Amino acid sequence: MSARLPKLSLHKATGKARVVIDGRHHYLGPFGSDEAKAAYAKLIDKWRLRQKSHENVSLTIGELILLYDSHVADYYRKNGKTTSEVHVIKAALKPLAKGYAHTPAVEFGPRDLKAVREKYVKAGYARGTCNAYVRRIVALFKWAVSEEFVPVEIHAALKTVAGLRAGRTKAPERPPVRPVAMVEVNAILPHLNRQLRAMIELQIATGCRPGEVCILRPCDMNRDGEVWEYRPSAHKLEHHGKARVVYLGPTPQRVLTPWLDNRPAEAFCFSPVEAETERLAAVHAARTTPASCGNSPGTNRVTKPERSPGECYTTASYGTAIARACRAAKVNEWRPNRLRHARATDLRRLYGIEATRTVLGHSKINMSEHYAEQDGEAARRVMAEVG
Numbered sequence: 001m002s003a004r005l006p007k008l009s010l011h012k013a014t015g016k017a018r019v020v021i022d023g024r025h026h027y028l029g030p031f032g033s034d035e036a037k038a039a040y041a042k043l044i045d046k047w048r049l050r051q052k053s054h055e056n057v058s059l060t061i062g063e064l065i066l067l068y069d070s071h072v073a074d075y076y077r078k079n080g081k082t083t084s085e086v087h088v089i090k091a092a093l094k095p096l097a098k099g100y101a102h103t104p105a106v107e108f109g110p111r112d113l114k115a116v117r118e119k120y121v122k123a124g125y126a127r128g129t130c131n132a133y134v135r136r137i138v139a140l141f142k143w144a145v146s147e148e149f150v151p152v153e154i155h156a157a158l159k160t161v162a163g164l165r166a167g168r169t170k171a172p173e174r175p176p177v178r179p180v181a182m183v184e185v186n187a188i189l190p191h192l193n194r195q196l197r198a199m200i201e202l203q204i205a206t207g208c209r210p211g212e213v214c215i216l217r218p219c220d221m222n223r224d225g226e227v228w229e230y231r232p233s234a235h236k237l238e239h240h241g242k243a244r245v246v247y248l249g250p251t252p253q254r255v256l257t258p259w260l261d262n263r264p265a266e267a268f269c270f271s272p273v274e275a276e277t278e279r280l281a282a283v284h285a286a287r288t289t290p291a292s293c294g295n296s297p298g299t300n301r302v303t304k305p306e307r308s309p310g311e312c313y314t315t316a317s318y319g320t321a322i323a324r325a326c327r328a329a330k331v332n333e334w335r336p337n338r339l340r341h342a343r344a345t346d347l348r349r350l351y352g353i354e355a356t357r358t359v360l361g362h363s364k365i366n367m368s369e370h371y372a373e374q375d376g377e378a379a380r381r382v383m384a385e386v387g
Helices: 034-054 060-074 084-100 110-124 127-146 152-158 180-191 194-208 210-214 250-260 270-283 315-329 337-351 354-359 365-371 376-386
Strands: 009-011 016-021 024-030 228-230 246-248
Touching: 016 034, 024 034, 024 110, 034 060, 060 084, 060 127, 084 110, 110 127, 110 152, 127 152, 180 194, 180 315, 194 210, 194 246, 194 250, 194 315, 194 337, 210 246, 210 315, 210 337, 228 250, 246 250, 337 354
Parallel strands: none
Antiparallel strands: 009 016, 016 024, 228 246
16 A cells, blocks of 8 residues: 655745655745745655655666765755765766666666776776775665665675775876975965965964864864863864864964954854955055045945855865965965875974874874875985994
């Protein structure tokens, strides 16, 4: 006996359209609106797919991906927003959806997985990216097993596909991320606003992640003691239950103090809105046209611009600003994560790999070894002495 189709109803208290599916209430916008009807149709399509799977009717790969998309959007969230992993998964599944959309999921095997991987190789993806994308396809089928959409044997078979090995595939190797040279850092500083300059100086001094410097607020900073402690409100490993503390000595303290004083506790220290206000003020101060002529300040601004400055920088906007400054300074473009690599290399040379792991917040030493360049000069000095 087939389940009854969930009906769209009016939620009188809010005036919104509502549908209850599997005990969960979904509010879809104003009742009777096209927005609500479109959202309802999308939910019903997914509901029908679930009913199909429960009736032991084999799902196709395309139908499985549609269901997985809904799971991924709900699962990979942080602070109310989807994480970058959602976009990575979509990119990984795109060739699978294109080539196998109508293939029954129970018929997808290791040879098919290798065929999809070959599409990644032909597209020019690096070996590491190809392997990472394959792992995400296998994760799709692991989830499908947990939902009883496919038998466990399908996932077990896909796990037998070994990853591509260096030197044994046509997929190119991704160049390693090298520490950025200070000469390249200093070259772009004149082309950045004071907010971005301070962010770069903090990363150089502390080795923190780009995302951590973007969201820094006074309320996250403990200024008691000789060494300050910054506990980011969000960080890379928080979903693993790991704490993150960035330690600030005298140099980063001097950089950060002007951005902490006279600022609301929960306001971001480095604000694009503040930077844009300062830029416009500087433009006005440099104006040569008499005040009685031309436009009055603010009269030529767009009322509703397509893009407005945010309250804080994101890793994307931070990286874009640095890339733009690199082009202006006519130096090779680099990304802010290379500042972290540079600090890691210095720490490893001066204090060893264990201290580097602690400062960078790595749970395993091999991650610190990945970030910190080996000190070749030390090896050369040793061999010169031993003869």
